[in-house]
């Protein structure tokens with residue numbers, strides 16, 4: 001299979017953001033002057049303009065009533081798929097099926113990226129793409145790669161009462177981030193294999209589904225700034241980081 005297959009981005013954005021406690025689904029919450037999702041889409045714009053990316057696909061919930069108001073120009077940045085599912089994995093699986101129906105090749109690369117990680121930077125995407133292609137070029141079975149962060153803190157294992165049961169060696173532990181890069185048909189097959197008729201138990205990211213097939217995706221050092229906005233405090237941090245970047249860029 002060609003290592004230089006077209007590269008697509010798939011952004012699952014069909015969650016409700018329950019833990020964030022925002023008045024709207026967190027991907028539509030304004031941060032530093034724009035909805036979280038607008039910042040996320042903006043990361044991929046220069047890569048598309050340079051021809052590194054073929055298309056960005058955005059998965060929202062079928063009943064989403066926020067997108068058109070929050071991002072009236074979304075069609076300029078992404079093809080919108082209103083096929084979100086009950087879980088992140090279901091939204092990704094539905095998005096992949098829609099991409100294939102739309103004619104995207106089986107061997108195309110797909111970079112799955114959380115809408116809620118709006119602090120990703122284009123250089124990290126470029127590094128990930130290089131690692132994914134290198135995995136294919138060296139002949140890895142089910143080649144792929146993901147951004148991740150070596151664990152920066154001491155890791156504790158808890159007992160049922162939240163007391164420390166053990167200190168776990170952290171030298172080989174990483175925190176998975178997104179984007180995660182795999183070939184479309186291989187990721188689709190991995191998710192189909194994980195489906196139990198209702199949901200995708202144990203599939204908390206794309207790599208976990210691929211690992212169950214036997215894949216050994218390449219870990220690529222991301223950044224602590226590539227955080228997933230999950231809890232209320234995360235929004236103030238994102239606001240500060242985005243404003244600092246705008247200032248540094250002279251904006």
Ligand SMILES: Nc1ccn([C@@H]2O[C@H](COP(=O)(O)OP(=O)(O)OP(=O)(O)O)[C@@H](O)[C@H]2O)c(=O)n1
Nearest residue numbers: 012013014015016017018019086087091115116
């Ligand atoms: N059914 C779902 C659930 C999540 N996501 C997306 O997957 C990403 C990561 O998920 P998470 O941070 O857990 O988002 P939510 O599910 O919205 O958050 P919560 O679990 O707090 O409700 C988000 O961009 C979210 O919109 C999705 O597309 N479809």
Ligand SMILES: C[C@](O)(CO)[C@H](O)COP(=O)(O)O
Nearest residue numbers: 088114176177178204205228
């Ligand atoms: C995919 C992910 O962002 C990798 O860290 C994470 O697993 C998503 O978890 P969530 O609980 O669905 O937010």
